[in-house]
Every structure is written in structure tokens, then in C-alpha cells.
Amino acid sequence: MASSLTAGPRPGIDLRAYACGLVRAARVAVAGPMRMTPGDGHRGGMIEVHELTKRYGDKTAVDGLTFTVRPGQVTGFLGPNGAGKTTTLRMILGLDTPTSGGATVGGVRFADHSRGLRHVGALLDAHHVHPGRSAEAHLRALARSNGIPARRVGEVLEEVGLTEAARRRVGGFSLGMKQRLGIATALLGDPPVLMFDEPINGMDPEGVMWVRRLFRRLASEGRTVFLSSHLMTEMENTADQLVVIGRGRLVAAEPVRDFAARSTRRSVLVRTPQAAELTAVLLAAGAEVEPDGHAGSEGLSVTGLPAERIGALAFDNRVMLHELTTRSASLEEAFMELTADSVEYLAGQSR
Numbered sequence: 001m002a003s004s005l006t007a008g009p010r011p012g013i014d015l016r017a018y019a020c021g022l023v024r025a026a027r028v029a030v031a032g033p034m035r036m037t038p039g040d041g042h043r044g045g046m047i048e049v050h051e052l053t054k055r056y057g058d059k060t061a062v063d064g065l066t067f068t069v070r071p072g073q074v075t076g077f078l079g080p081n082g083a084g085k086t087t088t089l090r091m092i093l094g095l096d097t098p099t100s101g102g103a104t105v106g107g108v109r110f111a112d113h114s115r116g117l118r119h120v121g122a123l124l125d126a127h128h129v130h131p132g133r134s135a136e137a138h139l140r141a142l143a144r145s146n147g148i149p150a151r152r153v154g155e156v157l158e159e160v161g162l163t164e165a166a167r168r169r170v171g172g173f174s175l176g177m178k179q180r181l182g183i184a185t186a187l188l189g190d191p192p193v194l195m196f197d198e199p200i201n202g203m204d205p206e207g208v209m210w211v212r213r214l215f216r217r218l219a220s221e222g223r224t225v226f227l228s229s230h231l232m233t234e235m236e237n238t239a240d241q242l243v244v245i246g247r248g249r250l251v252a253a254e255p256v257r258d259f260a261a262r263s264t265r266r267s268v269l270v271r272t273p274q275a276a277e278l279t280a281v282l283l284a285a286g287a288e289v290e291p292d293g294h295a296g297s298e299g300l301s302v303t304g305l306p307a308e309r310i311g312a313l314a315f316d317n318r319v320m321l322h323e324l325t326t327r328s329a330s331l332e333e334a335f336m337e338l339t340a341d342s343v344e345y346l347a348g349q350s351r
């Protein structure tokens, strides 16, 4: 593991695209189909982040992060606003220099890939496309300057559903369409590693379904798919693995189901036509009881007592029950709970 990444442009990066502001961080792979054998594919696509740290003055944006992102899976990169996700992605891509630590893609620092653009496609900011250009012209320029065959432009436009809008100026695109164009840009070079920063932002429900299917397919082709979000719900149905950070620090790196299971909060949903009576009994037994809005006027959400004990107390007190269900916290709740101490801004107040 190299200890640091150096700043500045890398060999193989389209400097004109950078200079013109055509892309901020969408580094696309050079032409040719992805070549992945079972052996080198897994090596080629692994993202390894080691003790990665970034300080801006006395502000530590990323704090000793170590994690691995594997090929063949969708990995969600989750954290509240300001947690350090974008900064981390930028350091993996060599766009920012770490204060210490480092990151490699396929065992090599991104900067040291002799043909770096062949390896990683990334979308960091969908707005960074020249508004006066058409989607097609934008992609053509990138394809030309990166030695990618022109036919890829039509292929990726079709892939993201922008064929009809290909000749329209990007300035008139909705955010969802810009996201699609950013995804097309990342796919242009058919890279084995894909990184997206908040790709679902601004997409309508149909777009969200589409992008989920796309990410899953890209992962099933053996690619590494790493996407950031500040919303757990976005990852719940998309990701296999999670890397969760808060205030620049690692909170969890594990399969989605393990993350959900780690949540300590369990509650019991009780439905009873004698809600007031049962509430008094449960409070006296030391439970916490709240009305459960989703279960109507009969619904109570009880924490602090197991379902068996609640059932026994109801029986002893001649309270009729219509439902008694143990519930694990939702993934969103698990996420909120685990990152509660690391949220940078609460109700607009800096902590």
C-alpha cells in the first residue's frame, strides 16, 4: 500500500476535458471491452483504502479510514451530510491529496495506473457538464480525446435512456437526466470499477428503479460498483455491502443484513382495543410505550419488554390483544442510531 497519492493531473487523463470543465471527476476508461478473467478480475477491481486521512486546517474531513470494496457486488458508501464521502471518493480518484494514508484500485494507486482511465469510471457531480453542449457532443468529445470508439457514445446513451435527448443542450436537462448523462460518461470506457457520488439524487421513481437494476447488472458482470448516499433507504434495496462513515470515521463495513441485525433497538408492536389499560400496565412494568401511528388507534409500540412478557401481562390483566409482533429496527433506524453521534449538523446547528 502506498502511503500517499500525489496531486495534479495523471497520465491518461483528458486534460482538455478538465481544462474546459467538461468533466470534473468523470474519468473514463479507454476503448475496448472489459477484460476480466476470474483471477485478475478480482484483483483488478478491488478498491483498498488504508488509514486515509484528510485535514483542511483544523477540520478533519476524513479520519483514518480503512476499508475494502470488492468486485461483483454493489457497495453502498453511507454517511450523514458532511461525513466525508465525497472527500474520500476524490482521494481514491487522485483528485485530492490525502494528508496521510492512501488508496489503491486493483492494488495500484490510481495515479500509477499507466492507463488509469481504463480502470475507473466515476460520477462525482452531475452538474459539471458544459450547459451549451448536447449530451452526444459531450460524450463524443470525451470519447475522441480518450481514444474510445465513437460507437460507444450511442451505446451508452441507449443504456441510460437518453437516445431521444442526445442532441438537446445539457443546460435544459433535469437533474435526473444529468445524472443519467453522468452515468453514461462513467460507462463510456467500459471500466471494471465504477464510483458514483449520490447518483440517485433528483431521479424520479422510475429512474430510481432503473438505476438500481443497472447497478445490480454491472455488479453481476463482475465489476466493482461503489456508490455514496446519505439515505439508508436508497441502499436498502440496492447494495449488498455497506461502508458507513460518520464525521470522517468508519462506523461499519459489512453486509447490509449484518448491519441491520446489529441494531440494538427492538420494539414490539401491540394492537389492542384496550390501549389505555395496557399502557398503564406496561408502564408500571418498566416498559416504554408510544402510540404507533401506522397501526391506528389500537396500536402501541413497546420497548423494554419482550413480547412474551407483554403477552403474559395482558393475560394477567384481562386485556385482549389483536396483535403482538416483535420488530427489528429498520435499516434507516439502524443507520440513524449508529451515526447519531457523528452527525455534523443537527437541526441546523453545528455540533
Ligand SMILES: Nc1ncnc2c1ncn2[C@@H]1O[C@H](COP(=O)(O)OP(=O)(O)OP(=O)(O)O)[C@@H](O)[C@H]1O
Binding pocket: 056, 059, 060, 061, 079, 080, 081, 082, 083, 084, 085, 086, 087, 088, 230, 344
Ligand atoms: N475544500 C474543502 N475545504 C474545507 N473543508 C472542506 C473541503 N471539502 C470538504 N470539506 C469539509 O469536509 C467535510 C466532509 O465533506 P464531504 O463533502 O466529503 O462530505 P459528504 O459526506 O460528501 O457530505 P454530503 O453528503 O453533504 O455531500 C465537511 O465538513 C466539509 O465541509
